[in-house]
Every structure is written in C-alpha cells, then in structure tokens.
Amino acid sequence: MTSEYSAHHLQVLEGLEAVRKRPGMYIGSTDSRGLMHCLWEIIDNSVDEALAGHGSRIDIVLHADGSVEVRDRARGIPVDVEPRTGLTGVEVVFTKLHAGGKFGGGSYAASGGLHGVGASVVNALSERLDVEVDRGGKTYAMSFHRGEPGLFAGSGPDSPFTPFERSSELRVVGKAPRGVTGTRIRYWADRQIFTKDAAFGHDELVQRVRQTAFLVPGLEIVVLDERADEHVETSYRFDGGISEFADFLAPDAAVTDTWRLTGTGTFTETVPVLQAGGSMVPTEVQRECEVDIAVRWGTGYDTTTRSFVNIIATPKGGTHQQGFEQGLMKVLRAQVEQNARKLKVGNDKIEKDDLLAGLTAVLTVRLPEPQFEGQTKEVLGTPAVRQIVASVVQKELAARFASVRRDDKTQTAQLLEKIVSEMKARISARTHKETQRRKNALESSSLPSKLVDCRSNDVDNSELFIVEGNSALGTARDARNSEYQALLPIRGKILNTQKASISDMLSNAECASIIQVIGAGSGRSFDLSAARYGKIILMSDADVDGAHIRTLLLTLFFRYMRPLVEAGRVFAAVPPLHRVIVMNPGSKPNETIYTYSEQELHALLARLKKANKRWQEPIQRYKGLGEMDADQLATTTMDRAGRTLRRVQVKDMEGAAQVFDLLMGSEVAPRREFIVDSSDRLARESIDV
Template sequence: MVTAEYSAHHLQVLEGLEAVRKRPGMYIGSTDSRGLMHCLWEIIDNSVDEALGGHGNRIDVVLYRDGSVEVRDQARGIPVDIEPRTGLSGVEVVFTKLHAGGKFGGGSYAASGGLHGVGASVVNALSERLDVEVDRGGKTWAMSFHRGEPGLFADSGEPRPDSPFTPFRDRSELRVVGKAKKGVTGTRIRYWADRQIFTKDASFTSDELVQRVRQTAFLVPGLEIVVRDERGEESVESVYRYDGGISEYVEFLAPDTAITDTWRLTGTGTFTETVPVLQPTGAMIPTDVERECHVDVALRWGTGYETVCRSYVNIIATPKGGTHQQGFEQGLMKVLRTQVEQNARRLKVGNDKLDKDDILAGMSAVLTVRLSEPQFEGQTKEVLGTPAVKQIVASVVTKELAARFSSAKRDDKAQTALLLDKVVSEMKARISARSHKETQRRKNALESSSLPAKLVDCRSNDVNDSELFIVEGDSALGTAKLARNSEYQALLPIRGKILNVQKASVSDMLSNAECASIIQVIGAGSGRSFDIDTARYGKIIMMSDADVDGAHIRTLLLTLFFRYMRPLVEEGRVYAAVPPLHRVVVINPGSKPNETIYTYSEQELHQLLAKLTKSGRKWQEPVQRYKGLGEMDAEQLAVTTMDRAGRTLRRVRVQDAEAAASVFELLMGNEVAPRRDFIVSSSDSLARERIDA
C-alpha cells in the first residue's frame, strides 16, 4: 500500500518538490500534452548535454504502451558517490533537490541546455513513479521514486506505478542491481507521468517528438537518436543522424528554390559577466567571470517570400528569439543596407531604405550560439536574455557576411548580385503595395467593374456572413447557381486544375488567369501584402468532385492558399465542401413516399445497405454513384452540399495545410528522385478500388 505520510528523513526534500506539484505551470508551462512533452525534453536534453561534451553518441527514447517513457544514453552516468553537503548520493540529489546539478559554474559542462538544475527533479516530482539505473564503476545502480519520494516498489512482474510502495525512513539506499561491463557507462530513466497533475487527454505526441529529435540530430552532428513507439499494434522505430549539421538543417527547412548557396557564418566573442559563485563554505560570492560565446549561422535565400528562421542556445530552441536573434537581424540589416547604398545606381533604389522584412523575405536560416550559463526568461527557455550576446552575434554576422560580398570568387559575386536584386525587388513591392493601399479605396461587389466576369456574386455586403464557393467546372456552376442562396453565397468557377504554385515563381502565379482571378475575387492581396481584414468573404469553400481529380484540384487550391494567403488558413476561413458519393432511394410500402439517403463513403454505403437488409427493407437498384457535382440536380446539391441546415464542411487547419504542402512538394515538386522512391516503395500498399477509373 502507498503511504500518505511524509517520512521525517525526507520532509525537507518533499517540501521542496511539493512546490512543483502545487504550481507545475511555473516549471513546465502547462499540464496538458505540451507540459508532458516538456518533461520529456528535460530528460532528453540532459543526455544531449552529455553528448555535447563528447560523452556518448547515441540516445534511445522508448514510448511504452502503459503510458511510460524511457530515455537511455551511453554517457558518463549520473554520479553515484555521496554529495558531502547533503549526505545523499548524487542520483538522489539530482532527482530530489531543486537547483542541483553539474551546470552551475563548475567544469562539468562547458555549455549546456539545462541551467537551473530543476529539470530532473521537476520530472520526478510530477511522476507517479520514476526508476533510474546508472552504469558506473563496473556496477549497475538503481533507485526508484514515488511522486518525488525515494523508496522501494514491490513489483510482481513488469514494473507498474500502482505497485505497493515503501518509502525509505532513516536513510536512502542506492541499490546495486547488477554488474556493468568494464568501461561501460550510461543512464536509463523510465517514468510514469502523474495523472493527478496532468489532464486526462495529455499524451506524448509522436509528430512533435520526431520533430524535436530530428532538430537535435541536426544540431549535434554525429549524434544518433533512436525513437521507438510501442503504443500501436506494431512497434515503430525511427533513427535520426545527420553529419552535415546546421547546413543540412537549412536545406531541410527551406521551402523554396535557392538563389544562393547555404552560407556558413562562424565566429567567437568574449564578454565579462558578474555572477554569484558558490564557495565550498556554502556562501555565494559575486565574481567577475569571462565567458566565451561561439556563434554558428547557416543561411540561404530562395525565390519565395516566406522566412524560416530557427534559433538555438546550446541546442535548446528559442522560438521567441532573444538577444542572439536581435544581433543576427542587426548584422544582416547593417551589411545589406550598406551594399544596397553602394550599388544604388545599378539597383535604381533612389532614397528608399531597406526594411527588415525585405531582407528576411525568402531567407532560411539556423542560428546557434553556445555559451556557459546563458540567461533565459523562465524555465521553458523560449527567450535568451544574456545582453552581451547581441553585440557578439551582430559582429560575427557583419564581418562574415561582408567578407562574402567582397569575395573575388565568381560564384560569390553572382550570388550576392542575385541577393541584392531580390531584396531590392521586395522593397519596391512593399512600397508599391503601401502606396496602392493608401490611394485605392476598397470597392464592394456592386461598385467594382474589374472583378472577373465569371464571378457570380452574392447580394450581401456582410463579410462575416458571406461565402465564396470555388466550383470545379462550368457544368457544376450551372447547378450551383440554382442551388445557392444568392443572398450570401457567391460562386467562382475554375477550369480544371489551376497552376502548380509549388514549382512556379511568384510572377508565373500572378500571370496565371485562374490564380489571379481567385486572388482578385477574395480582394485581400497575396504574399507579404496580404491583408485579411480586406477579404471580401467570411468563408472560402472549395467545392470539387468526389474523385481523384477533385482531390487533386483541392490540393492545388490549398497550396495556393497556404503559400500566398496563409492568414485565411490560420484563421480557419478555408473549407472543403463534402458532396455525397451515393444516393440510395429506400422503397416504402404503399402510398408512403420513398426515402432518400445520401452516403459519403463506400464504408458508409455498405453499412447502410446491411442495415436495410437486416430490417427487411428494399431500395432502388442500381444505387446512384455521383461521379461529379454536375450529375446532381439543384435540389440535391443544395440539400447535401450548400444549404447550411444540412451540409457538412471540412475546416482546413494549418497542420493540414503544412502536411499537404510537404506531400505536394514530394509529388509535384522539382525533385524527381524522392518522388520515384515514394512511388516504388508505396506501390504495394495501393488499393486498386481507390482509383476512380
């Protein structure tokens, strides 16, 4: 039985960890899936810090079916000797004492992601059970904790968090449970998150885990991270290792075709910082310490306008930036403004000044800095606060980028010239869009004479209530005209498949009649100049046939919205209509009128027919299969697809759009080899009945 009493020996320890249990959000941000993942990052980051120090080159992460997770490394192992001030083993200190670890000014870590020394102890406090095993000194040492309190679990078979638990009372015991091979060291931590703390639906997210692990593998060249997920019917294992480092990471992140190579900007700088240093006597004495900051940047520009910038401090992501990102942008601005001024005549810029957005458009970059004891804002480490880093990063970027512009190499000259052309064209587009916005008043549908003739507009001027249906083909348009509510539903027909904007340039997209019509009708611009407040419709609904071609058209449209009108997707204003696949007319006896039932998938049809057969009811044969919207009459289209009372709409989310964009890049992008590999590897899993032929 689990005891509810505190043992006197650990009263102080539990009081410290109780603060974590009472205010978990202060330490992990939240108690949903995000907080659960943050706990896992704390444990993984400790192993990564060891790898950064040159100890171990492999980390295993295992997600078990019972909800527990295990992290294994082959590093030095947590110290098992007695820590003199507390009289506890190193393992117990790390897992029960807040602000205890090897990252406080000692020589254990030159640079690390952990800095507060609370990661492992916080995870322990928020776990129903945590087991740790350490290989060190030829032995395997083990210790278990229940909600932060050390003790013994009486397991019968597999370890379980609800096994009977007995806390240590007089003194703790770090048990020897086996022998380790000579020279073998490492740590294994398995824990079960406490469901008293976390929400019921909190779970480890495979996609988020893979994304973070892949990012770490990019940032630590040579480190191999293995993720095994045993929660499904079959165990799934993925291995991540990248020897190219952040240059390879930039190529992975970049969403467009390159106009420059991936440039690497590296350098170091030093600064002095006054920090309290813990003395052997226990006193904290302010001391001036000289720090070294290593800067490593990989960046490239492409043909698009999206900016992809990832910043890291000691391989910990800082999604909200900080002083290192400010210094990076300052260095970029200084060099490129200087270069544009020096080439003003060739570039025809006049007195106009580059803006930060002009420079960042189309840039993909990974910025990493490495330094001892960085100052973060909060335990979640999303913003770097060390002030001196800003000037060091700015200095490195300025020096290295200026050297690239003054290089005599032919490739460097050609690429820097292309880059200057690009940033200047972005500046001119921004200025042009601003002046156009200032001089042009927004016209509604009745005032506008420039809207496409094929647009069938609605009468309402209420943006929140209005809907634009993008309809596949003129035949469906005729039916849709009769089926719509003309008060608030507008129709725009498109001829077949629009331009594949994944491969096309911005100018090609704007000169394409179908793309231009869609942008013109929505009326909010495109790309960086897109202003969602001026959009003419509250909902944009893609209405295409329920076949392979219809799905392809939806994907093409979705890619257009995602790349050039992304705020529409981010605000949930893009939808896909769901037309039915089948129409089943159920025969009623006597003079009672027949009943019409629509189904939306083959599975739903088979379930309906089985239900009708079981109840002895008959239906008209053959069951009508709609090949396209044009096969429906207006009443059928209205009832099933357009009338708000009975229709179904699928809202497109950003995650959907990102997934579609990546698949679309695979299937329709410029790279042929990945597409060929995909077709070869996936051909066996294709079901012939899914092909609409």
C-alpha cells in the same frame, strides 16, 4: 474564509512539495505539453553529455504501460557521496532542487540545463521513477515514489512501496562491462498531477528528436514506440549539422546556397560564486560565446527561423535573434545602397521584412550559464550576446559579398535583386491597400479606367469577370447584371508570373490592373478580408488560346493571391461550344439548345434524329465569346439561373506548386520531357472543343 491573518496561516513548502503544489511554474502546464516538457528535461541531460563529448547514442522507449525510458552511454550520474548533503549523487540529482553539475563547476562548458531542477521536477511529478547507473564496473539502482526514495515490491507503479526511514540506499544490482558507463531512467507520470488526456505525442517527439540530431552532429537518437501492436522505431543521425537542418526546413527553391556564419566573442559579467565556506561572493568572470548560423534565401516569401541556445530551442527569440537581425539589416542595407543605381532603388529604404522574405535560418549560440526568462527557456536574456551575434553576422556576411568567387558573386547579386524586388512589392502593395476600399464609378479615380464596376458594395454577393479581349467585353457589358457583376478586360496573354520576377510582374499593366482591382494586395501582404469581390470568374474563349490565358491567370492567382484560391473564390466560366436550333412544326416556336462538348453535341443530334426532329444547318460553333449575342452570353454563361462555373480548388498545395513549376517555370528540359511522355494521352480535340 476568515478575516484573521497571522503567521500560522503561512505555509512553508519543503523540498519537492512546491513542485507538486505549483507544477505549472516548472513545466508550463499539466496537459500533454507539460508531459512532453518533463520528457525533454530527461532527454536534454543525455544530450548535454553528448554535447560535452560523452556518448554518441540515446535511446527513447515509449512503453505500452504508459511509462517512458531514456538510455544513454555517457559518463553516468555520479554515485559517490556529495559531502554537503551526505547523499549519493543520484539522490541529490533526483530529490534536491537547484542541484546538479551545471552551475559552473567545470563539468560542462555549455549545456541546456541551467537551473538544476529538471530531473528533480520530473521525479516529483512521477508516480514512480527508476534509475540505473553503470559506473566503475557496477550497476547501481534507485527508485522513487512521487519524489521520495524507497523500494517497490513489484515492477509497476501500483506495486507496494516502502520508503527509506533512516537512510537511503543506492543499491548495487549487477556488474557492468569494463569501461561501460551510462544512465537508464524510466518513469511513470503521476496522474494526480497531469490531466486525463495528457499523452506523449509520437509525432511531436520525433520532430524534436530530429531537430536535436541536427544540432549535435554525429549523435544518433533512436525512438521506439511500443504502445501500438506493431512497434515503430525511428532513428536520426546527421553529420552535416545545422547546414542540413536549414536545407531540411527550406520550403522553396534556392536563390543562394546554405551559407555558414561562424565566430566567437567574449564578454564579462558579474555573477555570485559559491565559496568553500558557503558564502556567495560577486565575481567578475569572462565568458566565451560561440556563434554558428546557417542561412539560405529561397524564391518564396515565407520566413523560417529556428534559434537555439546550447541546443535548447528559443521559439520566442531573445538577444541572439535580435543581434542576428541587426547584423543582417546593417550589411544588406549597406550593400543595397552601394548598388543603388544598378538595382534602380531610388530613395527607398529596405526594411526588415524585405530581407527576411524567403529566408531560412538556423541560429545557434553556445555559452556557459545563459540567462533565460523562466524555467521553460523560451527567450534568451543575456544582453552581451546581441552584439556578439551581430558582429559575427556582419563580418561573415560582408566577407561573402566581398568574395571574388564566381558562385558567390552570382548568388549575392541574385539576393540583392530579390530583396529590392520585395521592397518594391511592399511599396506597391501599400499603395494598393490605400486604394482598396470600394469606390463607385463617380469617385473611382485610382482604379483602372477599363474596369466596368458594379453598383453593389456587398462583397459576398459581388462578382468580377476577367474577360478575354475588348470584343468580348462589349457583349459581356450588355449581358451582365450591373448590380453585382463587374468586368475587367485583359489584352491577350498576360505575363507568365512563374518565370518573371516580382518587379516585372508589378510593372506589367495587366497583372497590376488585376491586383489593383481586386484590392487585397499581393504576396506576403495579401489580405483576403480586403478583397473587393466575393467571386473572381475567369471568362476566356473555348479554344487553345483561351485555355492558355486561363492557365496564365491561374498562375498569377496561385503565386501572388493564393488565399483567394484556398478560399474557393476563384472560378472558371464555362461558355457553350454549340447552338442548336430545333425546328418545331406549325406555329410552335423553335427551341434553342446549347451544348458544351463534341460528345454532348453528337448525343443531342442522335436523340433529335431518333425523335424525328429537324434542326437548322449549319449548327453554330462558337469559337469566341465575341461571337455570342448578349442574351445568349447572359443565358448560358453569366446569369446565375442557368450558368455553370468550375471552382478552382487545391487539395495538395505542395503538389500544385510542383506542377506550376513544371509547366510554367524556367526549366525547359523537365517540361519537354513531360510533354513528350504525356502526348499520347491527350488529343487536340480535347482542348480545342
């Protein structure tokens, strides 16, 4: 370091030197993410050709030697000489930054490429890159070493390399069949640039290939992974486009069909246009923006949105997504206001989160020369797109609500009901959240009066017993440890929340009490950290009705308070079924033994009989919690020293959701079929024991 600073300290990076010096500026990072970005720069060039109507298949090969190859049957990179540079089109594309056919020259109406740096950046960051082009009945080839054109003496990146000294040569290496054109690019990433653990992820590649196939209907993309002993080939082609994409992404059952909202809009912008003499002249040009959106609403409350500009994903949104949400809000808020009396809305207003609940949307716009924030193209910045998308959404969605078709009227009515239910759930959750802090019996005016709370404020050590019936509550009140055990009685069987709407669930006294007492909200707004108790214990009778009540409670927890189940904080108490008093001879006190199943009882009696011990008859059989004395309930079911709890766990979330829908959902036929098919595997004694 020196204090001197003059012009000779400045560096001018020529050509591709800047890319190798600061690769993160062009590809984001030098780990696996940046490596995959390089691959997609090459693939997107072939996809842009398919988008322009040239070529219907792209092959991607992950070779065993760490290289990757992309092949297409499009027009092929130009092989003639570009007049300004005196270089062939192939060399211009791979060695010159900001050079290409996507600057408004008429080759592409809309493309993912924008800055003209993709292929040249990949070349600069490759230890070796080979390109072959089929055009005009000939096959042309050229090779590069870290961006410099030349000749390799062998087939790998370690082969001796001789750079061109005076002039470059685009070699003719063979003949191409008549009428066949296309490009093949194979490259080896430069390990001087990328981290040692950077690798092409097969799953990530396949996921994005599938996404691209959805976005370009009719395009087939084949991935061949040759890195393992057993080669893996995957192929995708979707003729249904983004409608199929939305159905694929949707995580829940449908409330509406997949609706397509399409339209176009024009706007003008002033851009510098390169003139023949080399000067840049500001020119006002008219652009056309095509909008194509697929939307569906489902029964869940998660939002799945994917947005794209010219098939390039914009994960951080931009003006097109802002316009989409603006259009949705304007139309749906107007529809709710028009049907306010029917929907019982009152003076409440829907918010964005209410209408996004359960929404699956694929948003695509196509326009020439879009403005992005950076080379990674994660955010669209073209201002005029916002209003165009909003206008298309408003027009198409309003037409759907105005339709007189029976299916449309049914689905739009169901959608409005869902949105209003989400609004009411949000308002109710906010009310619950305001009262979620622990309060003792003296200051708790907002909690249900039937709650018998504990004294401790230590959430991790506290327990809430949800008890079946007031009769069991009386016994449990005397049996509990009031320091850390709270009791909430429920009256009989609660609402089946799998079939009921959110508004019905919130209006049900028992469900509302449970949600309010736990204090963490419900659904999308559920906050696990705000739960008032460390353990939630379901304590019901050991009979068929008790099992049904426990199932109804688990349905409520799984659907509206699922993080509690995922965290392993929901338990089922295991009360005993029998009380056996073993009579001891003399003055020795009798012994009390509890059993928890018929098999355990028979095994116990057999042991006592073998030991010549007698027991009191009749043996007490507990049909309900209320039949126990407080000390018996404490010893067997509530006292931590001797009780048994069953933790409720979900190892397969999707499978559990399907089972809840089968057993507790509104579809009767599948449930009846399940019961009939499974009836021979279950005896009544295994339930009512």
